[in-house]
Every structure is written in structure tokens, then in C-alpha cells.
Amino acid sequence: MRSSPVSGALHSLSKPEPHSSGEGRVLEHLRSASGTCLHVIDPYKTRLGEAIEKARALEDLGFPLLILGSTDYCDFEQHVPRFVEALKDAVAIPVVLHFPPRPGRGFPVADEADAVLFTAVLNSSRTYFVWRSYLETLTALARRHPAPLRLPEFLFTAGMTFRPDPVSGAAVGAVPSDETPAALETYASVITTVGFDLVYLYSRHEHVPVELCESLRRRVGPDPLMVASGGVRSRDQIDAYLRAGVSFVAFGGALETPDWRTVLRQLAGRRDR
Amino acid sequence: MRSSPVSGALHSLSKPEPHSSGEGRVLEHLRSASGTCLHVIDPYKTRLGEAIEKARALEDLGFPLLILGSTDYCDFEQHVPRFVEALKDAVAIPVVLHFPPRPGRGFPVADEADAVLFTAVLNSSRTYFVWRSYLETLTALARRHPAPLRLPEFLFTAGMTFRPDPVSGAAVGAVPSDETPAALETYASVITTVGFDLVYLYSRHEHVPVELCESLRRRVGPDPLMVASGGVRSRDQIDAYLRAGVSFVAFGGALETPDWRTVLRQLAGRRDR
Numbered sequence: 001m002r003s004s005p006v007s008g009a010l011h012s013l014s015k016p017e018p019h020s021s022g023e024g025r026v027l028e029h030l031r032s033a034s035g036t037c038l039h040v041i042d043p044y045k046t047r048l049g050e051a052i053e054k055a056r057a058l059e060d061l062g063f064p065l066l067i068l069g070s071t072d073y074c075d076f077e078q079h080v081p082r083f084v085e086a087l088k089d090a091v092a093i094p095v096v097l098h099f100p101p102r103p104g105r106g107f108p109v110a111d112e113a114d115a116v117l118f119t120a121v122l123n124s125s126r127t128y129f130v131w132r133s134y135l136e137t138l139t140a141l142a143r144r145h146p147a148p149l150r151l152p153e154f155l156f157t158a159g160m161t162f163r164p165d166p167v168s169g170a171a172v173g174a175v176p177s178d179e180t181p182a183a184l185e186t187y188a189s190v191i192t193t194v195g196f197d198l199v200y201l202y203s204r205h206e207h208v209p210v211e212l213c214e215s216l217r218r219r220v221g222p223d224p225l226m227v228a229s230g231g232v233r234s235r236d237q238i239d240a241y242l243r244a245g246v247s248f249v250a251f252g253g254a255l256e257t258p259d260w261r262t263v264l265r266q267l268a269g270r271r272d273r
Numbered sequence: 274m275r276s277s278p279v280s281g282a283l284h285s286l287s288k289p290e291p292h293s294s295g296e297g298r299v300l301e302h303l304r305s306a307s308g309t310c311l312h313v314i315d316p317y318k319t320r321l322g323e324a325i326e327k328a329r330a331l332e333d334l335g336f337p338l339l340i341l342g343s344t345d346y347c348d349f350e351q352h353v354p355r356f357v358e359a360l361k362d363a364v365a366i367p368v369v370l371h372f373p374p375r376p377g378r379g380f381p382v383a384d385e386a387d388a389v390l391f392t393a394v395l396n397s398s399r400t401y402f403v404w405r406s407y408l409e410t411l412t413a414l415a416r417r418h419p420a421p422l423r424l425p426e427f428l429f430t431a432g433m434t435f436r437p438d439p440v441s442g443a444a445v446g447a448v449p450s451d452e453t454p455a456a457l458e459t460y461a462s463v464i465t466t467v468g469f470d471l472v473y474l475y476s477r478h479e480h481v482p483v484e485l486c487e488s489l490r491r492r493v494g495p496d497p498l499m500v501a502s503g504g505v506r507s508r509d510q511i512d513a514y515l516r517a518g519v520s521f522v523a524f525g526g527a528l529e530t531p532d533w534r535t536v537l538r539q540l541a542g543r544r545d546r
């Protein structure tokens with residue numbers, strides 16, 4: 001515990017702490033794997049057989065985990081848990097869910113997943129998507145009969161979307177994040193004061209600017225893990241993000257092609273073989 | 274949903290929304306009762322019989338609810354639930370818990386309480402007390418066998434303590450809140466971005482400055498309910514806080530005297546009878 005008074009920008013408050021309840025394994029694993037890539041499989045765009053092949057390829061290439069995610073989803077219960085179970089059977093790396101919450105239901109949870117990105121969309125116009133959804137999710141879980149035998153780890157994630165994106169607007173009330181220095185300073189204060197584990201930066205139709213990542217990293221300090229995602233199509237882009245202080249560069253659509261094995265090896269920096 | 278881009282200070286994000294899961298009754302009740310007093314009964318300093326008498330007196334005076342709280346508590350399970358049950362039998366106003374979380378256990382919860390102040394201590398040096406404790410509490414609830422039949426409503430509360438306070442330091446890692454305008458602006462950004470329902474301002478050994486309440490209210494806008502507490506001993510103080518935009522003035526120790534009925538009527542502004 002620190003005893004010094006709070007500094008103006010509150011940046012000193014976000015010291016990560018060991019989890020005290022047996023949680024935290026996926027987070028620790030992620031911390032140890034900083035500087036790599038992540039792939040997001042959309043189970044509504046990828047057949048299960050292909051998802052399994054991709055998961056094995058990712059594991060072989062040393063990807064630290066596998067993200068299953070989709071902004072537009074339906075029949076989660078009928079569709080996603082069987083993906084999670086099949087992927088868990090196929091690979092040893094953690095399977096992490098990244099789906100938006102829905103009012104009245106909260107975040108969808110497949111019990112067998114290793115972790116769930118509990119995303120507070122800082123640029124949402126609706127407090128539900130900032131964090132009221134957390135409570136709804138967890139009170140729903142608390143009321144389940146019978147109680148779940150296990151629960152995924154919940155990763156505190158500050159989400160921010162950049163540039164016009166009507167899909168994210170409809171799904172989570174996102175209005176494009178303000179990219180001015182003053183706004184970044186405010187976002188950084190929120191991130192460090194609250195102590196998010198992860199910051200997930202996303203641009204659906206453009207790119208998260210590399211300079212913005214650099215500026216935000218400088219403001220939040222070294223602790224929070226930072227993911228940049230959206231429109232990633234080249235190894236050079238990935239390297240630029242990593243040099244800017246991004247912890248992980250995530251790509252999804254890049255592998256939604258029959259030629260995904262070649263693309264994956266290129267993005268993973270394995271041009272040599 | 275708003276479609277305008279986020280403004281620099283992010284103040285536009287905190288629009289309260291109707292709760293979608295049957296939650297929110299205590300919050301709605303509180304919103305309708307703004308401009309009044311609250312009393313905090315410490316069940317470790319007050320005998321149950323006296324607590325019941327006080328609860329009845331508060332209800333008669335139109336207090337909107339009753340807070341049970343203590344910074345230093347032990348044997349919560351053996352002690353507090355029986356207070357809650359007895360008080361619920363005695364009065365119709367909601368009974369709300371205000372206890373700090375403890376690492377490894379989270380917030381203590383008595384199922385029969387109407388609400389729990391889920392306090393994120395913004396000036397804590399430990400992220401556990403900002404909001405990691407939320408998750409610990411709720412995953413513990415989710416794992417309970419059998420599942421609880423009912424759960425209290427959780428009120429999203431931003432807590433801030435002012436001026437040196439070793440007890441809050443030891444209990445929740447609180448370092449005195451920075452009172453500079455720049456720090457207040459940052460705190461306000463956190464409060465409005467996250468969309469807290471309540472802001473609970475507390476000074477254990479001094480007073481929360483009235484001008485600070487006014488300044489913070491101006492920065493956070495009209496939405497979050499604001500409680501000022503600590504060292505409240507006169508009706509003039511209460512009136513000054515209410516004029517400064519505070520929603521509720523809370524007092525505890527003021528009634529820890531045999532003469533509490535007289536003090537209560539004075540503080541409640543009933544000098545006339």
C-alpha cells in the first residue's frame with residue numbers, strides 16, 4: 001500500500017495487485033506473453049472444423065490464447081458453448097470470450113471458457129455498456145440454479161472504439177472516441193484510477209492510429225495490457241503497434257480467407273519458413 | 274442513445290438509464306427523496322434494541338432509508354444479518370449496508386438487506402478497493418450453494434475520503450483525496466464516465482468542505498446522487514451542504530449519545546415541536 005497523497009492526475013493509483021481469490025491465471029499468462037499477436041475467431045463466420053484447425057495453428061505459432069468473439073450474435077447458448085468445448089478439447093491455450101453484453105441479459109458466458117473480456121466501453125453513450133452490464137451479468141450468475149460448477153475468469157477491460165462505426169454504435173452505444181490530447185488524458189485517468197487490467201482499442205473500418213497508442217501508453221504507464229485491433233493486415237503494422245507500447249495486436253478478418261495459413265504465418269512474422 | 278461525438282471532458286456519457294433487470298427500486302426511491310438526511314447506524318456500537326428505536330424514529334421523521342455500516346467490523350455473519358432482519362421487521366424504509374470489502378471475501382452481504390453500497394474508493398491506493406472487490410463479491414455470490422433466494426440491490430457508489438484518516442487508510446487503502454481543482458476535474462471525469470449512481474464524500478476527523486461539494490457538483494452535473502458525511506453536528510451544516518448541491522447529508526456518531534432523540538429532531542430540522 002502506498003501512503004503518499006494522490007497526485008493530480010491520479011496515475012499512481014492503479015498498481016496491479018495479486019488476485020486474492022484464485023482468479024488471475026489467464027491474466028498472469030497474458031502478462032507473461034506481452035509483445036505477441038492474438039486472433040479473434042468469429043464463431044458466426046467460421047465453421048467449427050476450420051476454427052479447430054486455426055486454433056491448432058495458433059497454438060503451434062505460440063499465440064498465448066484464442067479469442068472467440070462477435071459483435072452481432074444470436075442464439076449464443078445454442079452456438080458458442082459447443083465451439084468453446086470443441087476448442088478446449090483441441091488446444092491447451094486459453095479460450096477467451098469477447099462478446100458485448102445485451103440489456104436484460106448481460107454478458108453472454110460459456111462456463112467452460114477460460115476467461116471473459118468484461119468490457120467497459122469508455123466511449124459509450126450508455127452507462128449500461130460502461131459497467132452496469134457487469135452487475136447484471138453477475139447477479140444473473142448468482143441467481144442461477146444450480147450454481148455453475150466453474151466460472152471463467154473475468155478480465156477487467158476498458159474498451160474504446162475509434163472512428164465512425166455504426167455497428168458498434170448500435171451494439172454498445174459507442175460514439176467515436178475523442179482523440180484529442182485532453183480526451184486521451186481523461187480516458188487515461190479513468191483507466192488508471194479504476195485499474196483496468198486490459199485496454200482494448202478497436203477501429204472497425206479504419207485503424208487505431210499508432211501515435212494514439214503511443215500517447216495513451218505514455219499516459220497510462222506500463223501496467224495495463226493494451227490491445228490494438230481492427231484492419232490489421234501486415235506484419236509491419238503489427239511491429240509498429242508493438243514499438244508504440246501496445247502489448248498485443250489482434251486480428252480477426254485477416255484470417256477469414258481460404259488462404260488463412262499463409263496470411264497467419266506472415267502476420268506471425270514467420271516469413272522465413 | 275446519443276449520437277454526438279464524445280466531448281473533451283466526457284461529461285455527456287453518464288446519462289442514467291432505467292435498470293433492465295428488476296433492479297433499481299432503492300435507487301429510484303433515493304432519487305425521489307433527494308434533499309434530506311440519512312443516518313448511519315453502526316451495529317457494533319449500537320445495541321439492537323436502540324437501533325430499532327432509532328429506525329422507528331427515522332421513519333417517523335421521513336428519512337428515506339436506514340444505513341447500517343461500520344469501517345471496523347468482525348463476525349459480520351454472526352452479527353449483522355440479525356440486525357437487518359430485526360430492522361426490516363420494525364420499519365418499512367429500506368435498509369442499506371455500507372461496509373468495506375475485505376480481500377478474499379469481498380463486500381459482506383446480508384441477503385435480506387434492500388441494498389448494498391458497492392463502493393469504489395476513488396482515492397484508494399489499492400485497485401482492490403476501487404472495483405476488483407466487486408468482482409470478488411459477485412463471483413463469490415455466484416458460487417454459493419444453494420443460490421441465494423434474493424439479493425440486495427447494488428448501488429454503484431464512488432467513495433472519496435477527505436483529510437488524514439488512518440482508519441480508512443488501513444481499511445481501504447485510502448489516501449486523502451486531492452482537493453485541487455485539477456484533481457476534482459479528474460475525479461469528476463471518472464464519476465461521469467463510469468456513471469456511478471452515488472458519490473459518497475466522507476471525512477472521518479474533519480468535514481468535507483462545503484465549497485468542494487459545490488465544485489464537484491458543478492463538474493459532475495445533476496445526475497449522480499451525492500452524499501456528504503462526517504462530523505455533521507448541526508442543522509446549519511446540513512442546510513449548507515444541501516444548498517451546495519449535496520443530495521443527502523449523512524450522520525452517524527451524532528446519534529451515539531443517550532440524548533439522541535433530541536439531537537435527531539434538531540438535525541432533521543424539527544426544532545419547532
